[in-house]
Amino acid sequence: MSFYPLVKKYMDAALDEQFSAVSEDDVRRALAKTSLDANDYMALISPTAVPFLEEMAQKASRLTAQNFGHTIHLFTPLYLSSFCSNHCVYCGFNAKNKIPRSRLTMEELEVEAKAISATGLKHLLILTGEAPAKAGVDYLVECMTVLQKHFPSVSIEVFAMDEDEYARLVDVGVDGLTLFQETYDETLYAKLHPKGPKKDFRYRIDAPERGCKAGMRVVNIGALLGLGDWRKDALLTGLHLKYLTDLYPEVDIAVSLPRMRPHAGEFQPSTIVEDRDMVQIMLAQRLFLPRLGITVSTRESAEFRENILPLGVTKMSAGVTTAVGGHTQHNDQVGQFEICDDRSVEEMSTALRKCGYQPVFKDWEPIFDMETTGV
Amino acid sequence: MNEDLFEIGGLKLTSRLFTGTGKYGCDSVIPDVCEASGSEVITVALRRVDLQSDTGNVMDFIPKNMQLLPNTSGARTADEAVRIAHLARAMGCGDWIKIEVISDNKYLLPDGYETAKATEILAKEGFVVLPYINADLYVAKDLVNAGAAAVMPLGAPIGTNRGLKTREMVRILIEEIELPIIVDAGIGRPSEACEAMEMGADACLVNTAIATASDPTMMARAFGRAVKAGREAYLSGPGATKKHADASSPLTGFLGGV
Numbered sequence: 106m107s108f109y110p111l112v113k114k115y116m117d118a119a120l121d122e123q124f125s126a127v128s129e130d131d132v133r134r135a136l137a138k139t140s141l142d143a144n145d146y147m148a149l150i151s152p153t154a155v156p157f158l159e160e161m162a163q164k165a166s167r168l169t170a171q172n173f174g175h176t177i178h179l180f181t182p183l184y185l186s187s188f189c190s191n192h193c194v195y196c197g198f199n200a201k202n203k204i205p206r207s208r209l210t211m212e213e214l215e216v217e218a219k220a221i222s223a224t225g226l227k228h229l230l231i232l233t234g235e236a237p238a239k240a241g242v243d244y245l246v247e248c249m250t251v252l253q254k255h256f257p258s259v260s261i262e263v264f265a266m267d268e269d270e271y272a273r274l275v276d277v278g279v280d281g282l283t284l285f286q287e288t289y290d291e292t293l294y295a296k297l298h299p300k301g302p303k304k305d306f307r308y309r310i311d312a313p314e315r316g317c318k319a320g321m322r323v324v325n326i327g328a329l330l331g332l333g334d335w336r337k338d339a340l341l342t343g344l345h346l347k348y349l350t351d352l353y354p355e356v357d358i359a360v361s362l363p364r365m366r367p368h369a370g371e372f373q374p375s376t377i378v379e380d381r382d383m384v385q386i387m388l389a390q391r392l393f394l395p396r397l398g399i400t401v402s403t404r405e406s407a408e409f410r411e412n413i414l415p416l417g418v419t420k421m422s423a424g425v426t427t428a429v430g431g432h433t434q435h436n437d438q439v440g441q442f443e444i445c446d447d448r449s450v451e452e453m454s455t456a457l458r459k460c461g462y463q464p465v466f467k468d469w470e471p472i473f474d475m476e477t478t479g480v
Numbered sequence: 481m482n483e484d485l486f487e488i489g490g491l492k493l494t495s496r497l498f499t500g501t502g503k504y505g506c507d508s509v510i511p512d513v514c515e516a517s518g519s520e521v522i523t524v525a526l527r528r529v530d531l532q533s534d535t536g537n538v539m540d541f542i543p544k545n546m547q548l549l550p551n552t553s554g555a556r557t558a559d560e561a562v563r564i565a566h567l568a569r570a571m572g573c574g575d576w577i578k579i580e581v582i583s584d585n586k587y588l589l590p591d592g593y594e595t596a597k598a599t600e601i602l603a604k605e606g607f608v609v610l611p612y613i614n615a616d617l618y619v620a621k622d623l624v625n626a627g628a629a630a631v632m633p634l635g636a637p638i639g640t641n642r643g644l645k646t647r648e649m650v651r652i653l654i655e656e657i658e659l660p661i662i663v664d665a666g667i668g669r670p671s672e673a674c675e676a677m678e679m680g681a682d683a684c685l686v687n688t689a690i691a692t693a694s695d696p697t698m699m700a701r702a703f704g705r706a707v708k709a710g711r712e713a714y715l716s717g718p719g720a721t722k723k724h725a726d727a728s729s730p731l732t733g734f735l736g737g738v
Contacts, residue, residue, distance in 0.1 A: 170692045174503020355556050355583040461505045467530040472563040
């Protein structure tokens with residue numbers, strides 16, 4: 106199976122005209138339904154739905170509380186390596202950027218892991234650029250021997266892999282995969298990724314499905330909002346989520362909503378995704394997929410993150426640095442992009458509690474090796 | 481007057497309302513919820529428990545007098561459920577275990593076959609096994625044979641607050657299964673819990689409806705009272721229902737007491 110033919114079908118269609126053709130009745134009908142189809146989702150993403158945002162928000166808020174309660178799952182990213190062979194024009198790790206590069210040794214990783222674990226966080230997202238010779242699957246497997254001592258749940262946000270490579274990581278305890286398609290517009294994708302292995306659109310778009318097949322418990326996808334037409338990317342992201350949810354019901358399918366942030370390169374987004382736009386996307390996704398995990402990162406401001414808490418968010422990052430070794434080393438490493446909400450885990454937890462939400466630090470137990478550990 | 485005790489796994493309980501620990505905005509409300517509801521059994525997802533954490537561990541908020549019912553939330557196979565049960569026991573959570581085996585994240589419906597397999601293994605190991613299932617007679621019979629201590633059919637899909645949608649199937653389980661029937665999942669309002677109890681269910685487990693209420697403590701109290709009211713109604717033997725009113729002037733009165 107592959108989601109690619111569906112992307113082709115939608116992107117080759119006259120999507121602008123289809124969005125324009127959505128009527129207010131279409132939106133009302135979608136809002137009244139308990140189980141939405143692709144046309145309903147499109148209606149909620151369309152410009153016609155903008156005047157219905159409050160109504161959408163009320164329903165989304167009810168659905169979120171019903172399915173997830175008043176809890177927010179906290180995690181933090183850990184950058185393992187900034188080496189990268191890709192030329193993604195919007196990314197600070199672009200191979201062309203003259204920035205200092207590094208990769209954590211196992212000793213440095215242990216120090217970082219201990220520091221993060223001491224903040225109370227138990228869910229970790231590890232990241233690398235795409236440089237298999239410097240930080241490939243073998244390196245990630247080695248890292249897991251260190252990280253498993255400190256974290257019950259480790260997810261990866263690295264380069265796209267083959268199914269057997271994902272399976273190898275699942276075997277050593279990786280339980281989640283985050284992989285952004287960046288944009289679902291294949292023509293634009295080619296321009297944004299001129300060189301490097303990531304250039305292969307089809308290989309990338311099928312990677313989340315390979316992760317599902319390999320046994321990942323959580324598969325998190327998303328588009329980098331601002332690279333292309335956000336309505337089209339949001340539509341295809343939603344359909345991709347639905348495709349994976351339907352085919353792999355045993356996997357927790359989740360989405361992230363990252364907006365473009367300043368970084369070490371010179372690329373500027375073609376469109377600005379306003380707060381209102383991002384809210385519309387989140388609400389439409391919640392109504393389309395009531396049990397969807399939705400992550401909002403520290404790319405967003407503290408104020409905005411608190412305002413959107415009741416609308417659909419289920420996961421947030423905290424205590425974030427996007428530099429390699431950034432949790433403990435004060436070096437000259439350049440982060441992948443600038444963050445906006447720089448609150449510590451403690452500050453974030455306090456803020457969540459003030460808003461009536463419980464920060465959840467641990468939401469998974471790695472049971473796969475329990476028999477071997479004697480439990 | 482005889483006390484209406486509910487016995488399960490050798491434990492005598494006065495309350496027939498089981499509560500949960502998930503979805504609260506703050507775990508510190510849990511003691512108040514327990515007290516207000518009168519509940520004596522509380523379920524907790526093992527995947528959420530972090531005994532290594534100095535603060536913020538859900539276990540710190542569970543009153544010590546309550547019977548802990550760890551659940552296998554997150555398990556997608558019998559094997560995973562068994563492993564989680566072993567972990568629960570190793571962590572000092574006791575021998576009670578609620579089996580949840582769910583491999584469908586869309587509807588969160590329990591897998592009866594895997595649930596029965598896990599129940600059989602754990603019951604043989606001495607666990608008090610309370611399996612969460614669809615309201616299905618054949619699965620329930622398998623669970624009786626597998627050594628379950630009770631059967632926990634859903635009223636509606638988990639977390640939906642939609643009420644007792646499986647009413648007829650639950651009624652059949654109450655009639656046919658010797659084990660205690662604890663209606664679990666889907667109950668959204670105290671009146672629905674009351675209805676389940678009036679039908680003859682032995683207990684109800686309610687989490688989402690309490691945890692996501694504007695005032696969880698008040699809602700917990702309401703559920704406690706509703707479950708009690710439903711139980712008393714059941715025990716009191718409700719009068720038969722009739723389609724037509726009794727005639728005040730019987731048509732055969734002229735026969736003189738025939």
